[in-house]
Amino acid sequence: MATKIYMDNAATTPVRDEVLDTILPYFKEFYGNASSVYSIAKESKKALEKAREQVAKGIGAKAEEIYFTAGGSESDNMALRGVAEALAKKGNHIITTKIEHHAILHTGEYLEKQGCEVTYLPVDEFGKISLEELEKSIRPETILISVMFANNEIGTIQPIAEIGKLAHEKGILFHTDAVQAVGHVAIDVNEMNIDLLSMSGHKLGAPKGIGAIYIRKGIPILPLIFGGAQEKKKRAGTENIPGIVGLGKAVELAVSEMETETKRLIHLRDKLINGILEKVPHSRLNGHPTDRLPGNCNISFGYIEGESMLLLLDAMGVAASSGSACTSGSLDPSHVLMAIGLPHEIAHGSLRLTLDRGNTEEEVDFILEKIPDVVQKLRDMSPLYEEVANKKA
């Protein structure tokens, strides 16, 4: 069955028409290496610096504070490892959360093996960290706080400005993985006291394989990729000009449309959430009811398992996800759902529908019409549900 309704925009998005049109000339026409001196290379250089401006503007930064990378994972790795190495003399303690993306969590584990100490803050039932707990976990040797802007699974948005304020009061650097937030939520790195920020193009209509890291001017950081003098010697490698141009354009578009698009998406999201909770018994919303990404709907259905649900939906042409797409190869229940306190079997029965500009009200209505049957079909097969049904009877 061909996909008709794509509701997995948190996993990845199609490249936007305007973005693809903008990048196309940079493959065959303006293909020069931005580091070269001749004319055709100047087009690349110009495009590079324009995109840097666009990305910077989208988060309230200066162009010179934007460094292009190959994606969110690279940016996350660079932030943690680069700061840990640069500040090794100052301290070895990093604070992050239990619900970060694996690009942060696994880098944290790696750093622990290298002699760092990492605190993974718990979250409440809505997926929020506690500022008091954060403050208590700060030590003299704490060099970095890394808290994601918005969670990729349950959509919860953290109190970023407050975290940034606290970090700066204590003289600690603050990194945020904003891969799910950039282009979807308003961000100002200065107002929010953010020192480092990760983003990834394919989450907002730019291609896969391009990302960026914002590094506040003067912040000490080591490169993750050594080599040529690109990106002011902070990230080597011939610049991915089409990707970079695409990221610039996508950020510019997303930020300019954010106000109207956010309103539209929140309406659709809440219709979807409330509709499902109403129509399907034994269902619960995961994540914060209001402090959540405009497009994120994550619901757990008791007594059924996620993959089966995805397969039935796929058969109807609906693309959705159950937990993070990156880890769907693994069989562990999502660490995020565990962290908000869901029991194992409930965590397994979670469905994530993430909406973006491509989605319509008709699609939401279609899902609302079909989902009760899908859930019921699986529950009828479930030995766990049998007991519940019997009890009721």
Place this chain on the structure above:
Amino acid sequence: MATKIYMDNAATTPVRDEVLDTILPYFKEFYGNASSVYSIAKESKKALEKAREQVAKGIGAKAEEIYFTAGGSESDNMALRGVAEALAKKGNHIITTKIEHHAILHTGEYLEKQGCEVTYLPVDEFGKISLEELEKSIRPETILISVMFANNEIGTIQPIAEIGKLAHEKGILFHTDAVQAVGHVAIDVNEMNIDLLSMSGHKLGAPKGIGAIYIRKGIPILPLIFGGAQEKKKRAGTENIPGIVGLGKAVELAVSEMETETKRLIHLRDKLINGILEKVPHSRLNGHPTDRLPGNCNISFGYIEGESMLLLLDAMGVAASSGSACTSGSLDPSHVLMAIGLPHEIAHGSLRLTLDRGNTEEEVDFILEKIPDVVQKLRDMSPLYEEVANKKA
């Protein structure tokens, strides 16, 4: 002046028509995240595995031994750091050469700060390492030999099979930076005893920002980018499907055309080299006369400076380079030209013309016609040449 003759293919190449056509559907149509379960993601997964086959086949490897990265620099960093970390218990000595790309050299310097010892082998006047010297530099604690397949500036091809044989006799891993070689020179990782190999898409008609590393099955290596389970947990990050598809296609095309294209290029290259040496006094060829990349012409002109030459050529619509494009932002004379023993001022006057499938015999003739005047114009301005001219008079 718009570029009419592009002779800087070692810096980067335009994306080939066939390659762009192949990758286009993966931006907006088949945009699924390869890790997801639904139908549209299966297209991505299929494309990913097909490209892995194509790349593997191009170097005589198995598909499962190919890992996609964001480019040559990342692959180089990963090879050195990943092996150094994985084998830290076994030893801390790495052997490489003085003429490697900065992606290797600067990673080597970084590893030295981490406690590794790195030997940088010298090269002879043609840019070749000595096998005897290599053998002598091997120690009980040597864990890795990294020698580039072909040099990006002077085009010299190393005796890779012999190095691989020696490395394996001594039980040492062998990595080669084949960024300039893949698609241009025949490679067989098994015959050549290569354990790790770096490549970069944009050097052979695939887009910028995609690369790969071949890792022989069973070789111990740590990831450089931690996170999701992509690339068998060796390289995290949502897969850059268009880039990957493009790399696969480009390798397949290049290898299938290699025989005829190599013949054509060697003819053009040698015509260019011999023509310039004949027409311009005080000029010399850099690199090996025959063991060199089919498209590489690197010549030093006494008494003049490279950048000025590039600007005059650019004004005629000719794009060329003087030393590695990656470092042209720096002011140091090329470390490669210094390593082959050129004095400072001769190294400064080097011109690199690198030909590829887009170049024609007419273009070579045009360069041969124009270059003597360009050189003469600059020599007439040069205080160094004045002395020579006076002596003669």
Place this chain on the structure above:
Amino acid sequence: MEYSEKVMDHFMNPRNVGVIEDASGVGQVGNAKCGDIMKVYLKIEDGRIEDAKFKTFGCGAAVATSSMATELVKGKTIQEALEVTNKAVMEALDGLPPVKVHCSCLAEEALHAALWDYAEKNGVKIEGLKPPVDDVDELHHMENEE
């Protein structure tokens, strides 16, 4: 490298290239940072620079600044010529890329070296002029962005 139109004009059509056979002062300086060299010839009469010529082994910026610097000093008195600093030359060229700022020092220093040579030969003292150095870069600690 993004050069201004003026830089490109002075590079493509450099003014005052050449040698003055009976020069009053000749100065040659090298830039150890990049290995480039510039030589300036001055013809000075009655304390006024009547003619200036140069030869330069260097990048586009070095050639353009050589051309502009010699243009600027022609017709000036010696004291006025001392005000033709690398900054003045850069301004006259509508600026240089940051990594090329050091190239403009070559012109200033070569000019000073030629004036020093003139002073030595004629036994005059030029107020504010310092003896030439081997390496221009020791004088100018340029804030090259990283």
